[in-house]
Amino acid sequence: MDFSVDVASRTPIYRQLGDQIRSAIARGRLLSNARLPSVRELSRRLVINPNTVARVYTELERDGLLVTRHGLGVFVAPPGSDLTKKARRERLIVLLDGFFTEAVLLGFTSDEVRELVQDRVAQFQWQSGA
Amino acid sequence: MSDETSSSAIVIEHLSKSYGPKWAVRDLSLKVPAGCVYGFLGRNGAGKSTTIKMLTGMAAPDAGRVTLLGEDVSTLSSQTRSRIAYMAEGHPLYSWMTIGQIVQFTRPFYPNWDQTLVDQVLDHFDLSRKQKCGKLSRGQQAQVSLALAMAPDPELLILDDPTLGLDTVVRRDFLEALIQLIQSRGRTIFFSSHVLGDVERVANRIGIMVDGVLRVDCPTETFRESVRKVVLGFDSDPPDFPGCEGLVTWRRVGVELELVVVNLGPSQQAIIESLEPRWTDVVEMNLEDAFIEYTRGSKRSLPLFKWETNRVDGVAVERTA
Numbered sequence: 448m449d450f451s452v453d454v455a456s457r458t459p460i461y462r463q464l465g466d467q468i469r470s471a472i473a474r475g476r477l478l479s480n481a482r483l484p485s486v487r488e489l490s491r492r493l494v495i496n497p498n499t500v501a502r503v504y505t506e507l508e509r510d511g512l513l514v515t516r517h518g519l520g521v522f523v524a525p526p527g528s529d530l531t532k533k534a535r536r537e538r539l540i541v542l543l544d545g546f547f548t549e550a551v552l553l554g555f556t557s558d559e560v561r562e563l564v565q566d567r568v569a570q571f572q573w574q575s576g577a
Numbered sequence: 578m579s580d581e582t583s584s585s586a587i588v589i590e591h592l593s594k595s596y597g598p599k600w601a602v603r604d605l606s607l608k609v610p611a612g613c614v615y616g617f618l619g620r621n622g623a624g625k626s627t628t629i630k631m632l633t634g635m636a637a638p639d640a641g642r643v644t645l646l647g648e649d650v651s652t653l654s655s656q657t658r659s660r661i662a663y664m665a666e667g668h669p670l671y672s673w674m675t676i677g678q679i680v681q682f683t684r685p686f687y688p689n690w691d692q693t694l695v696d697q698v699l700d701h702f703d704l705s706r707k708q709k710c711g712k713l714s715r716g717q718q719a720q721v722s723l724a725l726a727m728a729p730d731p732e733l734l735i736l737d738d739p740t741l742g743l744d745t746v747v748r749r750d751f752l753e754a755l756i757q758l759i760q761s762r763g764r765t766i767f768f769s770s771h772v773l774g775d776v777e778r779v780a781n782r783i784g785i786m787v788d789g790v791l792r793v794d795c796p797t798e799t800f801r802e803s804v805r806k807v808v809l810g811f812d813s814d815p816p817d818f819p820g821c822e823g824l825v826t827w828r829r830v831g832v833e834l835e836l837v838v839v840n841l842g843p844s845q846q847a848i849i850e851s852l853e854p855r856w857t858d859v860v861e862m863n864l865e866d867a868f869i870e871y872t873r874g875s876k877r878s879l880p881l882f883k884w885e886t887n888r889v890d891g892v893a894v895e896r897t898a
Contacts (some may be wrong), residue, residue, distance in 0.1 A: 454774040457861045459798055487760055494752050495778045496614060497760055 448477055452493050460495055464503045472512055472523055475572025483513065483521045526574055585644075586611045586733050586765035587632065592641035594627055601627040603789040605641070609767055609782070611732075614759055616776040616797070617769040619786030620872055625769045626666060628786070629737045632767070633663050646733055659687045662731035666738045668722035672711025676704055676721055687729035698724035698754075716747035723754055734758070736768035740775065748772065755779060773865035783864075787872055797864065804867040805841045809834040809854035816852055821845045825871055837870040 471477040490497035587609035630636035643650040785793035818827040823839040
């Protein structure tokens with residue numbers, strides 16, 4: 448699993464790394480119970496302050512995506528979430544509305560958007576049921 | 578000594594120094610917590626080097642005090658001194674000494690000297706102990722300096738523009754070595770640099786000197802997040818900007834107004850709206866851009882490849898800058 452940071456980007460480093468890990472998990476490139484590099488390893492590989500890596504891991508753990516197993520390392524958390532179904536839906540609706548606003552302003556039709564969504568859905572690893 | 582002081586590796590209190598009528602450093606106060614990686618920034622001539630000279634006791638301040646690892650720098654015990662490593666600007670080494678000799682020369686000052694580490698670093702860079710320091714390339718000198726700075730396993734490292742003049746690869750090597758150093762807990766690193774990308778990678782906190790005064794002292798991210806460029810688009814000649822809280826600078830660029838604002842909030846937004854621009858754009862920046870906008874000053878930059886429109890008697894006259 449290859450992570451990278453771009454110091455020229457307007458996005459702060461910690462956010463870039465956080466987004467990359469989230470995306471990797473969502474796309475199934477990092478599976479449940481997969482072990483992530485240690486803070487030391489990753490900070491050395493990316494040539495960034497280990498505090499930054501630690502901070503990303505802490506944040507993702509707080510969001511329920513990662514879990515620390517004492518003495519063993521940091522792992523991708525098994526699926527299932529602390530948030531209620533309602534809260535999860537609401538979070539997604541906010542993102543969807545943002546996406547639709549952009550699509551409308553860019554001049555897309557609803558059919559075009561539907562097609563695009565189908566196409567992109569196929570790229571991700573979805574939970575089955577529940 | 579207060580609790581606060583004892584958890585700070587560096588305490589600077591009201592430090593001032595002038596050269597003749599000019600203040601190089603003016604009333605500088607700063608605390609670097611133990612374990613922090615502190616990026617000390619500023620344009621050339623802003624007072625960084627003078628400050629570092631006073632930090633290391635190489636220049637005497639006109640006023641104020643520096644405390645390193647709890648001790649006043651002017652009366653530093655040799656015990657405490659051995660826990661501090663310093664890399665001076667340009668990595669000066671005695672040119673007539675060989676690498677082997679300079680290692681032997683430096684070693685006795687530090688009871689914690691790790692010769693294995695020195696050998697590892699020197700071997701890694703293929704440096705022969707018989708080479709004279711004066712014959713080394715700049716990059717090699719930096720590598721030797723770094724080995725000498727790391728060997729005592731110092732609690733506090735003070736680095737004055739350590740990557741100045743180094744090529745891209747050596748600079749990356751240096752940064753990687755620095756990361757390894759950071760990983761040991763409790764080690765404090767204070768360094769000045771012009772390579773903002775590198776600073777963004779490693780620094781927890783930054784300080785920015787402007788004309789001898791410390792204008793910024795905060796976590797790296799706080800600075801990034803506080804500085805915003807706001808661009809206002811108009812149909813024709815933009816008005817003068819009336820000013821607002823946190824305004825760093827503003828300028829007219831063609832039919833646009835560019836503002837640099839710290840802590841953009843509702844009161845500033847209101848002032849911006851009152852000018853009735855056709856559109857507004859708020860730009861986030863990386864550390865380098867934020868630093869440039871913050872320290873560039875009100876002097877116009879030289880737009881070398883830019884066309885400017887000037888109105889002369891109602892006729893637009895185009896001229897290259």
